[in-house]
Amino acid sequence: MSYTPAADPGPPALRLASTGTLTYGLSVGEVLGVSTLDGARLIAGQAGLDRIVQRLNVMEVPDILAWVKPHELLLTTGYPLRGTPQPLDALVADLDERGLAALAIKLGRYLEAPPAEMVEQADRLGFPLILLPDDVGFDDILNQVLTDILNRQAAVLARTEEVHRALVQIVLCGGGLQEVVDEVALLLEVAVVALDGDQRVLAAAGCAEQVEAMRAFDAARQAEHGRGRPDGRGERAGDAGHLVVPVVAGGFDHGRIIAHDPGGVLGQADLGILERAATVAALVVTKQQAVAAVESKYRADFLRDVLAGRAGDDDRIVGHCAGFGWDLDRPVLVVVAELDGRARGGDPAGGTRGPDERAAQERLAAAWTTAARRHDPGAAVVSFAHEVVAVLGVPGDDAALPAGPVQAMIKEATAIFAEHHAVRRTFSTGISRTVAAPRALPEAYEQAVKAVRVGRQLHGDGARAHFDQLGVYRLLSLVSDPAELHAFVRETLGDLAGDGEPELVDLRRTLQVLLETNLNVAETARRLHFHYNTLRYRIGKLERMLGPFTEDAHLRLNLTLALHVLRMRGI
Known part of the structure; x- marks a missing residue:
């Protein structure tokens, strides 16, 4: 087998080692040139011509395996091969396993020809086996190849640094992610797209068909392999016409930059440029997030002042909110969404929120923002410490309950939030009455807060409650002193107020069903699966503890209210 090198090996290039890391060097094919x-x-081993040569070594002893390193071109005469402690085909396998680039042999005095089994093994492994001319010295090969490697390394470093400076200059001059993507597309002469973690296009250079094709490719790739390499490095993917590099900053994966050439000619040099672009893109994303955080805090602080009643008159509030893109000059209602499964009135365990809790809160805010943008562009959506507050327009003057668009928005926010959470989390929602002017928003906010917390107590996690649908619980929630409610429960129910004794808890359940059925003994016995006489005995015992509630309507009312307060425990 003979090999004729290409006349022009092409521009200096970065190479990808078998470990996945970028390396500097020449391919075996280029070394032969x-x-x-x-x-x-x-x-033998033509399939391995793209293996990378970073260093050279000379085999002078038979037991060479302890001294070789990956990406080496090993030079030898036939002399050491005569005394190897293993067959030559096994030697080729061992060299290949240690990551050597190729083996070059000078035949003649000590070895007439390599054994056939050695050649066959090299072909099977794609391990290049080279026969050297008799008149060439090892020192000449070492000098020239090492010089070429160093020149290649210097050229690659210079080009990469130039690209990096150009990209950083874009950012320093105020450019954003779109300008970075445009520059990379110009350098590589291919289509480039930047996607966020949810595969939304952040910036793109290329026609719409190419951009959509790269999104589809990334979706299929994620479904098969996950989001990307954990070390943040790029890779050639698919048909080798795609380069994919994650955008990582502060330990967070912010998305990916993807380049695509239908001709499949993207190489490792292009991957190096794309990795530099991803580093700069991470800087841009971090800067944008910092600006967005400041703007978000400013909006949240102003809405907090509005909901606290200290933002000024209606005209000032409407004018100021219009600058944020919020339309409060219309009938609106307040929606409060709270994550379930955290300590009331504070962070889990009473401490600072952990990264998972912060991430969940950010996802909740993002879900509500996305849903509001689709259904009500004039809505105000902000994230406070432990809740997301949305002020939504209500279509029609008689829309007392949030039917139609408002319910659709809640449903969509729930779906978006659930879609992007590996660990299932839920949130409860409280909805206020409709108000006609900004000055009424503080009262509406209090109503929404009451609704979300009472709704969760009554219906569990994921509850949706409107303030006007709380019934008697609405009145009870308006009592400002919880101690007064608990005292009322103890005075009314006596020993039945506690949960310490199972027998008393069972009696309280009997009382509750009796009151729910309006003292219908037969229906109560059927629901509780008691014999009629057993229930009559229990009623007598309850009246001895609580008084003649079967005859006293006022006592029945007090008992009913006390049981309702128990259901609201924790508020």
């Missing part, structure tokens, strides 16, 4: 190897013949 240097002048000192004119006349060298490739006799």
Whole structure:
């Protein structure tokens, strides 16, 4: 087998080692093109011509395996091969396993020809086996190949640094992610797209069909392999016409930059440029997030002042909110969404929120913002410490309950939030009455807060409650002193107020069902699966503890209210 090197090996390039890391070097095919190897013949392993040569070594002893390193071109005469402690085909397998680039042999005095099994093994493994000309010295090969490697490294570093400076200059001059993507597309002469973690296009250079094709490719790739390499490095993917590099900053994966050439000619040099672009893109994203955080805090602080009644008159509030894109000059209602499963009135365990809790809160705010943007562009949506507050327009003057668009928005926010959470989390929602002017928003906010918390107590996690649908619980929730409610429960129910004794808890359940059925003994017995006489006995015991509630309507009312307060425990 002979090999004729290409006349032009192409521009300096970064190479990808078998470990996935970028390396500097020449391919075996390019090494065969240097002048000192004119006349060298490739006799096996043509599939490995793209292996990378970073260093050279000379085999002087039979037991060479302890001294070789990955990406080496190993030079030898036939002399050491005669005394190897293993067959030559096994030697080729061991060298290949250690990541060597190729083996170059000078035949003649000590070895007439490599054994056939050695050549066959090299072909099977794609391990280049090269026969050197008799008249070339090892020192000439070492000097020229090492010089070419160093020149290649210097050229690659210079080009990469130039690209990096150009990209950083874009950012320093105020450019954003779109300008970075445009510059990369110009350098690589291919289509480039930047996607966020949810595969939304952040910036793109290329026609719509190319952009959509890259999104589809990334979706399929994620479904099969996950989001990307954990070390943040890029990779050639798919048909090798795609380069994919994650955008990582502060330990967070902010998305990916993808380049695509239908001709499949993207190489490792292009991957190096794309990795530099991803680093700069991470800087842009971090800057944008910092600006967005400041703007978000400013909006949240102003809405907090509005909901606290200290933002000024209606005209000032409407004018100021219009600058944020919020329309409060219309009938609106307040929606409060709270994550379920955290300590009331504070962070889990009473401490600072952990990263998972913060991430969940950010996802909740993002879900509500996305849903509001689709259904009500004039809505105000902000994230406070432990809740997301939305002020939504209500279509029609008689829309007392949030039917139609408002319910659709809640449903969509729920779906978006659930879609992007690996660990299932839920949130409860409280909805206020409709108000006609900004000055009424503080009262509406209090109503929504009451609704979300009472609704969760009554219906569990994921509850949706409107303030006007709380019934008697609405009145009870308006009592400002919870101690007064608990005292009322103890005075009315006596020993039945506690949960310490199962027998008393069971009696309280009997009382509750009796009151729910309006003292219908037969229906109560059926629901509780008691014999009629057993229930009559229990009623007598309850009246001895609580008084003649079967005859006293006022006592029945007090008992009913006390049981309702127990259901609201924790508020």
